[in-house]
Amino acid sequence: MEIPYTLTARPDTGLYNGKLGIWLFLASEVMLFGAIFTAYLFVRLGASDGTWPDHIQNVWYGFANTCILITSSITMVWAWVALKERKFNTYRLALGLTILCGLVFLSIKAVEYYSKYEHFGFFIKQEAMDKYQPELQKMGAYYGAVNPFWKGFEVRGHLHEETPEHFVIVPDQSPSYLVNFAPKDKADSAPQASSGGEEQTLTIDQSDVVRYGRLLPKYGTYYAIYFLVTGLHALHIIGGVVVMTYFLTIGARMYKRSPEQLSNRIEVTGIFWHFVDLVWITVFPILYLT
Amino acid sequence: MDDLPPSLEASALPAPASVPPSRGHGGGHDGDGHGGGHGDHGHEHHELGFWRSYIFSTDHKVIGIQYLWGGLAFLYFGFGLMLLMRWQIAFPREPLTWINISNHLAYQWDQIWYHLGFLSNAPTTPVPVPADPNDPPLIQLIFGKDQMPGGIMTPDFYNTLGAMHGTIMVFFGIVPVAFAAFGNYVMPLQIGTVDMAFPRLNMGSVILFFLSAVLMFGSLLVPGGAAKSGWTSYTPLAAISDQPQLITPHFLNLFGQLPVLVTTETPFHRDGYSLFGMHYLTWSQGHAFKWPLWLTGQSVWIIAMAFNITSSLLSSVNFITTIVQLRAKGMGWMRLSFFVWTQFVTAFLLLLAFPPLEAAAFMQLMDRLAGSSLFCPEGLVVGGTPLPNSGGGTPLLWQHLFWFLGHPEVYVLVLPGLGIIAEIVANNARKPIWGYNQMVYSLLVLGFLSMIVWAHHMYLTGMGTAVSSFFQLTTIIISVPTMVILSSLIISLWGGSIRFTSPMLWATAFLPLFGIGGLTGIPLAFNAPDTFLHDSYYIIAHFHYVIAPGTIFALFAGVHYWYPKATGRMMSEFWNKVHFWPTMILMNCIFFPMFLQGMAGMHRRGFDGGATYELLNKNVLGWNWFISESAWLMGLAQIPFIINFAFSWKYGRKVSDNPWEATTLEWSAPSPPPHGNFIGPVVAYRGPYEYSVPGDPTDFTPQSEPPATSKPIHISGPHPQDERSVGFPPLT
DSSP states (O other), rough: OTTTTSSSOOOOTOOOHHHHHHHHHHHHHEEEEEHHHEEEEEHHHSSOTOOSSSSSSOOOHHHHHHHHHHHHHHHHHHHHHHHTTTTTTHHHHHOOOOOOOOHHHHHHHHHHHHHHHHHHEEEEEEEGGGHHHHHHHHHHHOOOEEETTEEEEEEEEEEEEEEESEEEEOOOOTTTTTTOOOOOOHHHHHHTTTTSSSSOOOOEEEGEEEEEEEGGGOOOOOHHHHHHHHHHHHHHHHHHHHHHHHTTTTGHHHHHHHHHHHHHHHHHHHHHHHHHHHHHHIIIIIIOOO | OOSHHHHHHTTTSSSOOOOTTTOOOOSSSHHHHHHHTTHHHHHHHHOOHIIIIIISSHHHHHHHHHHHHHHHHHHHHHHHHHHHHHHHHTTTTOOOOHHHHHHHEEEEEEEHHHHSSOSSOOOOOOOOOOOTTTTTOOOHHHTTTSSSGGGGGOHHHHHHHHHHHHHHHIIIIIIIIIIIIIHHHHHHHHTOOSSOOOHHHHHHHHEEEHHHHHHHGGGSSSSTTOOTTTTTTTTHHHHHTTOOTTOOOOOOOOOOSSSSEEEEESSSEEEEOOOTTTEEOOOSSSSSEEEGGSSHHHHHHHHHHHHHHHHHHHHHHHHHHHHOOOOOOOGGGGGHHHHHHHHHHHHHHHHHHHHHHHHHHHHIIIIIIOOOSSOOOOOOTTEEEESOOEEEEEEEEHHHHHHHHHHHHHHHHHHHHHHHHHHHHHHHSSSOTTTHHHHHHHHHHHHHHHOOGGGGGGGOOOOOOOHHHHHHHHHHHHHHHHHHHHHHHHHHHTTTOOOOHHHHHHHHHHHHHHHHHHHHTHHHHHHHHHHHTTTTTHHHHHHHHHEEEIEEEEEHHHHHHHHHHHHEEEEEEHHHHHHHHHHHHHHHHHHHHHHHHHTTTOTTTTTTTTTTGGHHHHHTTTHHHHHHHHHHHHHHHHHHHHHHHHHHHHHHHESOEEEEEEESSGGGOOOOOOOOSSSSOOBBOSOOOOHHHHHOSSSSTTTTSSOOOSSOOOOOOOOOSSHHHHHOOOOO
């Protein structure tokens, strides 16, 4: 028993089975990511004024990852073409480069995740604002707008020490990483002198804090969506890398038996990989550039 | 392909596929008797052991049968959950013990005799007998002190049963049987191919489905009980349910041997996540241990659904690829049987509608485990305590994502049923189905429209009148293609010489009952009446008429119709009638009174069957016990089917390959078909429903039968004699 059209295209559809299968699978993937992007729109449009973080990401990390993924798409096609031309060594080189790109992408992503993990955000009660504002301004630190529900303002930084009474934090000062939501003039008037010196700490009373946490999904809806989208995307990258590693090692043995089938498989993998690339090209503007 | 002269297609092939009717009498599992002449088939088959043949098989027929057995068992289990709930509805807060059951039986027996005039005194309503605390009733031993204390159902356990009933019936009962089982078994045979396009992927779908079933049924055993937020898992109820600080200690405590929940810890740490939030549990001996949040009922529900969705997605990719790529020679699009068309559209619905629910499931899992607030609004207060989450989400988002799946899912449940009925109606009326073309086009329109009607489930959420009006319009439009299909099926009966075989009994019952379900949906499509009828028993009656006497009758019809193909044996006609008549009558006894209850305003989710609002709906409360007892009787009425189904497998009457004298391709294969399905190559020479062709010696002409003439014939449609196939008998 042999399934027809696994290797060659069916004349009236012009497709072999695997190719149609992957396109159908991608249709479902479009709906999957489409639903998440819809959710992004919903929570972003429904967010109370001033609570949706703005330009919160380090654009350069995202830009680097975009370049890496586009490069990997090129090497992916290269690998397929090499197989079609029966150049096995070129195929291995190109596929190896694609895997490498995938791994570099994941590494950069891990760095970004870690930076979210090690940061803390504190919502401080509105009435306690006068107590901390002068010191924060003197340090050149940035603080965020008042959330109408929590009635607090937001300070971010590294947690230095936590006692039952106090938090000792090192507030963030780098506007490239965390941009404040305060009025423009306040941000401009803040002295920048402290950068480069030893870490300046700020002590906050526990009783003044409404809530605090790492910049993880629980911290806010933006972070929930951010981790959801990028996490799901990273899972797709991991899946692609695993499959490609298989075709570079064990699966490559098929080259001797049926090079055409191997090149079909690489083509199908490539279609998937380009789709993952495309998803990132949508993620990058909506999460990094806004 | 459709327009090629059949004789040219056939010339490229060695032998026609017509099989002598004497073939296929042997009921053996291995198919050696059929595949013997073809070395490949027989040889390959010998090497497979038990595990590869029956458990991890890649053969579409074995997989179909796996889904069938699993799905039917889950259907009965899900029905059983409802039977428990019906006790609580009929006799609220009464202990479910033998003494109470027999008291009620005696009371109603006396009532009957009293009304017939044989008893002079009216019997008195039985007083519930409380259970002895020292001698707990069986039901408490099974479900635990926390869920059935003294045999009395707690409201939370009632909710658990309701949520699990819906989930199991829809996702683990009907979809596996209607789509996966019949689709896997019949569809490749009907398009004339050897197997699915991706057999190993097919096996993967079964394994994922099995895992999801293990998780879903296992969730009945976790501390706190299974999911209890309805099968729709509306947030924020579902997002916060089973959170340790809110949980009430329940446990399906099998005879007191398993741990019970004693204390809890808050998951809402002010810092970080609740991912590792734990319940503290203790064994009955007093050893404390922790129970992770991701293993509580609602979380397991989500994870199981994610597996189930993935399984469905892979299946649908497989189905569409198979139908597009693997059609036999001559099998043009308009020569596909209507059943294959329904599977095709259903697969597209699953493919495109399920992923949003998967995304929503991930989000709800994040809300539950990582403490995010995607579906939780700001200022949410639970039990008087403001939840310390960030807020900013919206419950409407969940409803949109859920119903974006949920409504196409309705058509996923219904369309395969319509396909089965079309096959059976054409076969047993001995004439082509009326209006094949417009049925197919209606089906495609139906598939498209079903994706844009979802928000008619949400009229009462305050979406706004503009949005509601849009969805009201599309909902009304979708009734047009549905009516085209149903009317075509009914008109197909006109002028036929109907054979009331077992499948045809179910099919003829399907048509009017499905019609009731469809027509009662029209008031719900409009905003104004829906405002009144929403969340009442009217809704329950409406969608159960569509799915229970609708789809499930179609499933019974399909089981009877294809049973001889799958086993080479026939199910008993007598026991089918013993099954059919009580089921048909009791089905109406169950669901018709619910229309009355719903129109009187009875709310569908009240755990005591409306007793709390007795002043409002006392006129219809009396139906509760009538419905409940009809349901219990219907549970008994399924036993003839179970026996018939199981025993005929081995002891049924042996029949030929084509016992129904049907035309579609699957009847050209041996029964049961061997590995690889057909003996020799298959060619479809004609449309699927060539019944009673004038001039033909028999009243059926199989698709695989070559035309009598050697001259090339130009065939462009399913019915070469169109003036015959679409005609009413002349009205004189």
